[in-house]
Amino acid sequence: MKIVMLGAPGAGKGTYASRLSKRYGIPHISTGDIFRENIKNNTELGQKAKKYMDEGLLVPDELTCDLVMDRISEDDCKKGFILDGFPRTIPQAEALTEALSARGEKMEYALNVVVEDEKIVKRMAGRRSCPNCGAIYHLVTLPPKKEGICDKCGTPLVQRADDKEETVLKRLSIYHEQTEPLIEYYNKQGILHEMSGDADVDKEVLRIAKVLEA
Ligand code: AMP
Numbered sequence: 001m002k003i004v005m006l007g008a009p010g011a012g013k014g015t016y017a018s019r020l021s022k023r024y025g026i027p028h029i030s031t032g033d034i035f036r037e038n039i040k041n042n043t044e045l046g047q048k049a050k051k052y053m054d055e056g057l058l059v060p061d062e063l064t065c066d067l068v069m070d071r072i073s074e075d076d077c078k079k080g081f082i083l084d085g086f087p088r089t090i091p092q093a094e095a096l097t098e099a100l101s102a103r104g105e106k107m108e109y110a111l112n113v114v115v116e117d118e119k120i121v122k123r124m125a126g127r128r129s130c131p132n133c134g135a136i137y138h139l140v141t142l143p144p145k146k147e148g149i150c151d152k153c154g155t156p157l158v159q160r161a162d163d164k165e166e167t168v169l170k171r172l173s174i175y176h177e178q179t180e181p182l183i184e185y186y187n188k189q190g191i192l193h194e195m196s197g198d199a200d201v202d203k204e205v206l207r208i209a210k211v212l213e214a
Pocket of ligand 1 (some may be wrong): 010031032033035039050052053054056057058059061064084085087088092112162171
């Protein structure tokens with residue numbers, strides 16, 4: 001099963017992708033996570049990507065596309081995969097379609113997670129993360145037991161540079177300009193389905209699972 005998640009940053013693509021990945025036993029591939037892992041390990045790719053990410057800008061296609069194409073060629077992707085955060089531009093989507101078609105394959109489902117911009121800003125502004133183990137908290141909806149400290153490893157929590165309000169607003173405007181056209185791109189291929197990013201997660205996963213398993 002080959003799935004691509006669409007939707008604004010902070011809409012909840014990652015949450016759904018991780019649930020579907022477990023349900024179907026296929027890898028959840030998040031380009032944001034791959035870049036963050038590279039930043040943590042201070043790789044050359046990480047150093048290049050960080051400049052763009054901290055500003056809320058997209059990492060250039062030449063640093064992004066090959067990385068994803070290599071990842072989906074790995075053995076664990078033979079049964080399928082879920083892409084989360086890629087493609088983010090029409091050229092990325094075209095590169096993906098071409099790479100799949102060269103293998104006689106195509107994308108099967110595009111799941112568009114919908115949430116109003118205003119809610120996204122509130123969500124992301126309250127988000128805190130652990131720089132050590134990656135755990136995510138929210139000041140209002142998921143606070144840590146001890147204020148400002150990670151429950152899992154005791155490290156002081158931080159606000160990711162790209163979760164700051166002005167950066168979130170910039171990311172949303174880039175989303176509308178460069179990523180939203182992908183909805184129409186996949187709609188034309190007849191594989192688009194909508195999901196609510198504002199619903200009960202369990203119920204929404206079950207609802208979409210019926211579509212995927214029909
Ligand atoms: P995410 O965790 O998906 O919100 O991604 C965090 C950041 O990584 C984004 O704001 C971009 O700077 C960068 N990024 C992730 N995926 C892509 C992509 N497909 N194209 C360009 N930049 C990306």
